Amino acid sequence: MHGLSTFEPKSGAVKWLEARLPILSFMHGSFVAYPTPKNLNYWWTFGAILSFMLIAQIVTGVVLAMHYTPDSTLAFSSVEKIMRDVNWGWMLRYAHGNGASMFFFAVYIHMFRGIYYGSYKAPREVLWILGVIIFLLMMATGFMGYVLPWGQMSFWGATVITNLFSAVPWVGDDITVWLWGGYSVDNPTLNRFYALHYLLPFVIVAVVALHVWALHVCGQNNPDGVEIQDVEKDCVPFTPHATMKDAFGIACFLLLYCWFIFYIPNYLGDADNYIQANPMKTPPHIVPEWYFLPYYAILRAIPNKLFGVIAMFSSIALLAFLPWLDTSKVRSAKYRPTFKIFFWLFVVCGVGLGYLGAMPADGGYVLAARILTLAYFAFFLVVLPMLGLREQTLPVPATIADAVLAKSGSASSVAAGAASAPQTKG
Amino acid sequence: MAGLIFRRAPPEESGQARNVNTFAGSRRSEPPAPQGSVRAEPIGDEHLATATTVEPTRRDFLYIATGAVAAVGAAAVVWPLISQMSPDASTLALASTEVDIGAIPEGQIVTIKWRGKPVFIRHRTAQEIASAEKTDWETLPDPQPDSARVQKPQWLIVVGVCTHLGCIPLGHAGEYDGWFCPCHGSVYDTSGRIRKGPAPRNLLVPGYAFLTDTKVKIG
Amino acid sequence: MALTKKLGFAAAAMFGAVAFSTIALRAAEEGGHAEQPNPDRQSWSFSGPFGTYDQAQLQRGFKIYKEVCSNCHGLNIPFRTLSQPGGPSFTEEQVKTLAATYTVHDGPNLAGDMFDRPGRPSDYFPQPFPNPEAAAAALGAPPPDMSLLAKARKYERGFPAFVFDALPIPGGMYQELGPDYIYGILNGYTKADDPNWNLIFPGHKIAMGKPLEAGQVEYTDGTPTTLPQYAKDVSSFLYWAAEPTLDQRKRVGARVMLFLIVLATLLFYTKKKVWSDVVH
Numbered sequence: 001m002h003g004l005s006t007f008e009p010k011s012g013a014v015k016w017l018e019a020r021l022p023i024l025s026f027m028h029g030s031f032v033a034y035p036t037p038k039n040l041n042y043w044w045t046f047g048a049i050l051s052f053m054l055i056a057q058i059v060t061g062v063v064l065a066m067h068y069t070p071d072s073t074l075a076f077s078s079v080e081k082i083m084r085d086v087n088w089g090w091m092l093r094y095a096h097g098n099g100a101s102m103f104f105f106a107v108y109i110h111m112f113r114g115i116y117y118g119s120y121k122a123p124r125e126v127l128w129i130l131g132v133i134i135f136l137l138m139m140a141t142g143f144m145g146y147v148l149p150w151g152q153m154s155f156w157g158a159t160v161i162t163n164l165f166s167a168v169p170w171v172g173d174d175i176t177v178w179l180w181g182g183y184s185v186d187n188p189t190l191n192r193f194y195a196l197h198y199l200l201p202f203v204i205v206a207v208v209a210l211h212v213w214a215l216h217v218c219g220q221n222n223p224d225g226v227e228i229q230d231v232e233k234d235c236v237p238f239t240p241h242a243t244m245k246d247a248f249g250i251a252c253f254l255l256l257y258c259w260f261i262f263y264i265p266n267y268l269g270d271a272d273n274y275i276q277a278n279p280m281k282t283p284p285h286i287v288p289e290w291y292f293l294p295y296y297a298i299l300r301a302i303p304n305k306l307f308g309v310i311a312m313f314s315s316i317a318l319l320a321f322l323p324w325l326d327t328s329k330v331r332s333a334k335y336r337p338t339f340k341i342f343f344w345l346f347v348v349c350g351v352g353l354g355y356l357g358a359m360p361a362d363g364g365y366v367l368a369a370r371i372l373t374l375a376y377f378a379f380f381l382v383v384l385p386m387l388g389l390r391e392q393t394l395p396v397p398a399t400i401a402d403a404v405l406a407k408s409g410s411a412s413s414v415a416a417g418a419a420s421a422p423q424t425k426g
Numbered sequence: 427m428a429g430l431i432f433r434r435a436p437p438e439e440s441g442q443a444r445n446v447n448t449f450a451g452s453r454r455s456e457p458p459a460p461q462g463s464v465r466a467e468p469i470g471d472e473h474l475a476t477a478t479t480v481e482p483t484r485r486d487f488l489y490i491a492t493g494a495v496a497a498v499g500a501a502a503v504v505w506p507l508i509s510q511m512s513p514d515a516s517t518l519a520l521a522s523t524e525v526d527i528g529a530i531p532e533g534q535i536v537t538i539k540w541r542g543k544p545v546f547i548r549h550r551t552a553q554e555i556a557s558a559e560k561t562d563w564e565t566l567p568d569p570q571p572d573s574a575r576v577q578k579p580q581w582l583i584v585v586g587v588c589t590h591l592g593c594i595p596l597g598h599a600g601e602y603d604g605w606f607c608p609c610h611g612s613v614y615d616t617s618g619r620i621r622k623g624p625a626p627r628n629l630l631v632p633g634y635a636f637l638t639d640t641k642v643k644i645g
Numbered sequence: 646m647a648l649t650k651k652l653g654f655a656a657a658a659m660f661g662a663v664a665f666s667t668i669a670l671r672a673a674e675e676g677g678h679a680e681q682p683n684p685d686r687q688s689w690s691f692s693g694p695f696g697t698y699d700q701a702q703l704q705r706g707f708k709i710y711k712e713v714c715s716n717c718h719g720l721n722i723p724f725r726t727l728s729q730p731g732g733p734s735f736t737e738e739q740v741k742t743l744a745a746t747y748t749v750h751d752g753p754n755l756a757g758d759m760f761d762r763p764g765r766p767s768d769y770f771p772q773p774f775p776n777p778e779a780a781a782a783a784l785g786a787p788p789p790d791m792s793l794l795a796k797a798r799k800y801e802r803g804f805p806a807f808v809f810d811a812l813p814i815p816g817g818m819y820q821e822l823g824p825d826y827i828y829g830i831l832n833g834y835t836k837a838d839d840p841n842w843n844l845i846f847p848g849h850k851i852a853m854g855k856p857l858e859a860g861q862v863e864y865t866d867g868t869p870t871t872l873p874q875y876a877k878d879v880s881s882f883l884y885w886a887a888e889p890t891l892d893q894r895k896r897v898g899a900r901v902m903l904f905l906i907v908l909a910t911l912l913f914y915t916k917k918k919v920w921s922d923v924v925h
Contacts, residue, residue, distance in 0.1 A: 038923060038924070038925045039925060059507065063507055063510050063511075066510070066511065067510075067514075077721075080721075080792070080793070081514070081516065083890070084515070084722070084726065084889060084890075085514040085515040085516045085517075086510055086514045086515075087506070087509040087510050087512055087514060088506035088509055088510050089510060089514070090890040090893075090894065091506060091894070091897070092506065092507075092510060094894075236920075236923055236925075240919045241919055241920060241923065244912065244915050244916040244919045244920075245916050245920075247496075247912050247915075247916075248909065248912040248913050248915075248916045251905060251908050251909035251912050252909055254905050254909075255902065255905045255906070255909065258898065258901050258902060258905060259813070259902070261898070262894055262895065262897065262898025262899075262901060262902070263694055263813075263818050263820075263895070263898055264810075264811055264818055264819075264820055265820075265894075266796060266820060267810065267811050267820065271796060271797050271798060271799040271822070271823070272797065274793040274796045274797035274887070275789070275793070275797045284847070355804075404924055404925055405924065408924055408925075488911070488914055488915055488918060489915060489918075491911055492908075492911040492912060492915045495904075495907060495908050495911055496908060498904075499904060499905075499908055502904070515725070515729075516723070516767070519723065519725050519766065519767035520767055
């Protein structure tokens, strides 16, 4: 699914290189000539936005690493030196910290896009699963990165989450001690988290390469959920069409990102993390960063420690089974009005769980968290399997070209394709 | 080779693959053709009108303007990434140091730390000053008169790093009773000038100023 | 939908959002509850997208720190930052003189002994106690270091206030929870008979007795020496100590946002041109 053969080397030097390592024709086939469906909307720019954010985090991370000291007695003050003494240090630190939030914000939109439009369905199952793996790696990276400033929330968040491993029967305590490198979160823990935090983003790069490769085998999904039939009629070349659209999307995303960096840089963070870690004093509320809140709510909703941990991990692992849990033959929610309702309910459930994750675990919040946890699992285990078998779907256009023509059909005199009936909007 | 990685189009679709050539080829990122490119299908009249009546200069200007603004943005992003490697405020604050030399007796060499390196402060005796001044300095490996190396003749201040490969020379040693570098045998005189051995240059004189008779600011 | 119609809806939505948010923001200000009230929001010279520090205010605030707070609280910043632009902006000579009034431990000297010497601009403010345990032994509880205090304090904003706090609307972009909290604490000793009761402190029992009284610190620029004024000045100084690059950050931010708006607009029209002959 790419136009490899369109690349024609002009100069002798390029021909020489092509005969030895056809990287230029590969790049051309994958990112210039690559056929992209015409009907993609702006939700499809988040892949490029994510790639941009991955590079941004790696670049800001490497330059921060030039000044950071991963020792429990020096880490906190090394971050303060970055903020006060290093040229532009304050900007690099705020860019990296808020960049992590923006990275997760983009990945959630990217994932919800996939769920809404059925991008996880055959033949894109491996693409989806690679995405789940990237998501898990992102969570591990983000968790360990937050520990590095060695503030109160860094320390106590690490303590709470690493303590979860002691829930594993029989070997739990040993695993936890092994993880810590000691009998509590301390300097050995910090050092190994730093090493892994530096390593994992490059593992993410590798899995992203696989993710894009898997994508290019079958081509993009699209808002109408119909496969590409005729490259000429259904697609446009990636460059300049998708490139420019992605560039615009990235520019708008940067506006949001820079809003955080320059005007509300500490909005998403916790004030307690500006207090140096004190193993003798627990903060009144231990709260993870916002992007972990829904899973934190699920963890706390189950009164049993082990089952809480299992529930939390399975809430993410369940995503990998999505291609098989959803039984619908129709891909895109655009043509599945009932699913659409459940999708938005699921989104509300996710946001609700996120809010509850930040609240203290008492009173009415507990019941609410339990109900929403149930709803979360019900969406995957009950709604998706059943809905595909019973729902009424709208007629799906035969081709992308038909869908595009139908959309502009009201303005044009060209008759819509025979297979597509006038669509209800949205 | 590429077929191993990418699903190759089945033979009956090769005609379409060739269409992809022209379809994609006409859209390569070269200066855009003035009129619309090869189209595979008829489109609505209003779109046709837009494509064929736009002037090349206006479309080019937009692309050039966007490219220029993007380039400025890229430069603005790169600058802090480079600047952050320059010495930070705390390092710059330690870039100069004040030394109280009042307690150094004649004949003694004191070593202080400046910018992470040793600096020799030598309270020279009359004999040492004389031997430094009475040298035929033009024949030296790195010709320099003693007067160019001191502000007050009794105070010689030099960076204590051998100009050969960076070892710290030993004071009151060597043929001229200046310094001797044990690593490869460089010999310096009482003005810190190289006399024998592999070192190419005299011991470096840092910038310094006398704040008072007993206080000197180095750097 | 035609572009103009879309833009029209967007504009109407934005207007509606601003109108709604300003009304809702007022309602949402009633955060906290009767037993544990939230501190009131003050107006600060450095709030908002174009806020900057007031140099004279920072100098007054530093005076309060030096004369009152530094007896118990450390301030882990170097003297030289007091002469940096964007802060109290004392001259380098003033900072040199100030540093020399402090005694700093250093060593070992050539005899191998540790010694005391006058401070230099590159030194940090000395801590009033050698360690937190000594401070707790002397005072009952260890007084926190003040270099980050204004960023280390917050109060619960509640829903929907926390949503509006992020938005570019009047009353939004709220980053000054710390200074509002500190101001509230300093003015919160409302029970004359109980020096450790504070209205704003969570749980009301605060280890620090009332630290500031009106007229305690002399001002040379004619500013009234009332307690609220002291609280304002020292809270501003502490926010500068925690966030010394604020002026630069907002200045650069304005240019960056403007640049991005220009770039996004250019990219939007480039995208439209590129897609102009494709039905989509």
